[in-house]
Amino acid sequence: MRIVPLGGLGEIGRNMTVFELNGKLLIVDCGVLFPEEEQPGVDLILPDFSYIEDRLDDVVGLVLTHGHEDHIGAVPYLLRRKADIPLIGSKLTLALIEAKLQEHRITPYTLTVREGDAEQLGPFECEFIAVNHSIPDALAVFIRSEAGSVMHTGDFKMDQLPLDGRITDLRHFARVGEEGVDLYLVDSTNAHVPGFTTPEQEIGPVIDQVISKVQRRVIVASFSSHIHRVQQVLHAAAANDRKVAFVGRSMVRNMSIAKQLGYLDVPDNILIDLKQVDQYPDHKVVLMSTGSQGEPMAALSRMANGDHRVQVGQGDTVILASSLIPGNENGVYRVINGLMSLGADVVHKDNAKVHVSGHASAGELLYTYNILKPANVMPVHGEHRHLIANGKLAEQSGVPRENVLLCEDGSVVDLRDGLARTVGQIEAGYVYVDGSSVGEITDSELKDRRTLGEEGFISVITVVNRQTGKIISGPDIHARGVAEEDDVFKKIKPKIAEALTEAIESNKEHTTHQLQQIVRRTLGSWVSRKLRRKPMIVPVVVET
Incomplete structure (x- = not known):
């Protein structure tokens, strides 16, 4: 085998x-x-x-x-x-x-x-x-x-x-x-x-105790498939006379399936639609949300950024009832910081036993x-x-x-x-899914994305006459994300022009690609030395 x-x-x-x-x-x-x-x-x-x-x-x-x-x-x-x-x-x-x-x-x-x-x-x-x-x-x-x-x-x-x-x-x-x-x-x-791993049974009383002390809304974030944790939240909410609304498409879908198949015991009249939340006082509501791993588009991240219909405010309590998957630490702590800056108390596995x-x-x-x-x-x-x-x-x-x-x-x-x-x-x-494309994104393209995000982008457009070796237009330099004004490049423009003219005069057989590489090297070394940056440089040489 x-x-x-x-x-x-x-x-x-x-x-x-x-x-x-x-x-x-x-x-x-x-x-x-x-x-x-x-x-x-x-x-x-x-x-x-x-x-x-x-x-x-x-x-x-x-x-x-x-x-x-x-x-x-x-x-x-x-x-x-x-x-x-x-x-x-x-x-x-x-x-x-x-x-x-x-x-x-x-x-x-x-x-x-x-x-x-x-x-x-x-x-x-x-x-x-x-x-x-x-x-x-x-x-x-x-x-x-x-x-x-x-x-x-x-x-x-x-x-x-x-x-x-x-x-x-x-x-x-x-x-x-x-x-x-x-x-x-x-x-x-x-x-x-x-x-040995702690029994799940020990988590329910902790969640119940946290909810019982909160005077405003409680938001619990967990994996959308963690039926056991959702069950504990439902019991704690019922014990504290609160309604529960599911937040996040996958949470709604998975809990609907679990309830239908009998894996989730839902107390009578406890579930409400997210659209009904505003009809209840804050101390009567628990929101069960996705986003416990800091996923940028998940409900909890959007709440932390202030662009979700649920607005987190002073006195609200957020419980992160999940473990930290290795690699997600930065995203999760970013969400925690965002929520706390809005005035919420955040309870997580580092300060309470809310997950095993x-x-x-x-x-x-x-x-x-x-x-x-x-x-x-x-x-x-x-x-x-x-x-x-x-x-x-x-x-x-x-x-x-x-x-x-x-x-x-x-x-x-x-x-x-x-x-x-x-x-x-x-x-x-790795095979990357990016929107509707599957497997079309390569590691090289991801490197380009990181460069764009971290170092910025510079384009250089120059028009040259191949016969005379003269520059007709440019070089025109446009920068984005380099954190510098365009006029900072005034000093390098003559050097780019000089390098191009010299290359054409010394060898009429230079290809357009070779001329573009000369522009890239000339500008790149100057930017690295003077600005301490390594942006993506896209040189364009047009011949007439």
């Missing part, structure tokens, strides 16, 4: 793993990564589908472990290429992806499974195991095949007092452990955190190693520091060091005769 991770190793997001046997492909998860500041203008980052693009007819199924964006967000972009790839997942997971696909006008072929079910997908038999996570209905998958067996946890933790009563099924883990696990793909997100992680800490991971006793381990889902920490836990539990595979996106792993080994590497780069 060949295993190729196309995302999720070395990053938090883009989770996607391809399993290959006898010419058939099984995919587990297909998620997105959210852009960071050095990727301006990018909406989403997808896995690179190039490895499987010519073999989509060989895909026997796409197993979705749970409904978070970093595991299902890229499904529409894969199904654009082949709409009838079977999607296999739990009831809630499939409901969330079906709603997303509806926006893309794709009707998927789906197969609903639940814990304990087993399905034959080509040469792979997939058995599904209940795991606890920060979204209901999460599943691990145990893959049997003639080449060996693989256990993939998806995202999980071992909350022993879960809000929905659905624990990670360690008895089921033990049964597959007795059968034998040749390769263990295990969530690494909290592998560097000692001990959805991922297993080191103590829980050790339990799974000891229960499963895997022959080989491949840590997944995490940055390199998380993968390394998880690998060390595997070694401590008795897995031989040579059988712990610390891989990266695009690593090619072969499982043969009970041994898993890295045998190669394929290209598995």
Whole structure:
């Protein structure tokens, strides 16, 4: 069996793993990564589908472990290429992806499974195991095949007092452990955190206590798929005689699905539409919003910038009921600062216990190693520091060091005769979604965007006579974002003209491109030396 991770190793997001046997492909998860500041203008980052693009007819199924964006967000972009790839997942997971696909006008072929079910997908038999996570209905998958067996946890933790009563099924883990696990793909997100993850049950009383003390509006920001957290907010609001309005399109959509399927228990007469909020006194309202990660276009960021219909003011309280995804720190703290400058109190995980992680800490991971006793381990889902920490836990539990595979996106792993080994590497780069374009933006173009944003832009237009070598017009220099008046360039204009004239007189064969490069070098070195800037320079030389 060949295993190729196309995302999720070395990053938090883009989770996607391809399993290959006898010419058939099984995919587990297909998620997105959210852009960071050095990727301006990018909406989403997808896995690179190039490895499987010519073999989509060989895909026997796409197993979705749970409904978070970093595991299902890229499904529409894969199904654009082949709409009838079977999607296999739990009831809630499939409901969330079906709603997303509806926006893309794709009707998927789906197969609903639940814990304990087993399905034959080509040469792979997939058995599904209940795991606890920060979204209901999460599943691990145990893959049997003639080449060996693989256990993939998806995202999980071992909350022993879960809000929905659905624990990670360690008895089921033990049964597959007795059968034998040749390769263990295990969530690494909290592998560097000692001990055990705090139970979700401890968060509800804290949220209730915060809401009970606030005299004005309360705004709670969380992931739009964190049904457990929304449930706690609904109970706290009801206990304090407040109405709740959902803010953000994805929040409204996901909670509507959760309520309809019975995963969200909504007290009678508690929900109101956002348009009705102004009809109630401030101390009677809780707003449940998106934007906990500082996303620029999300509701909470727009509130912090003052351009949302919900105006945050003095005495309002904002609760950030979510963890900080690595890479989002600057965006989140920018939102916090914006909200506090408007007079709001901001409660977050640094000053109150308003969120717990959805991922297993080191103590829980050790339990799974000891229960499963895997022959080989491949840590997944995490940055390199998380993968390394998880690998060390595997070694401590008795897995031989040579059988712990610390891989990266695009690593090619072969499982043969009970041994898993890295045998190669394929290209598995970032694919950027920018508006309606997918994969058309390159790293070079992102570098240009960063230069424009950080250093500014200068255009230089010059008209020359090729025959005489004389400059007829220009050079005309126009600058934007260089923080200097245009007349600052008076000193360099004669030098540009001199360099051009000299180049033409010395060699009549100079091409237009070569003349433009002379302008770029002359101006660029002067700007770097005099203004201490490295702007984007666009030289235009027109010949007559």
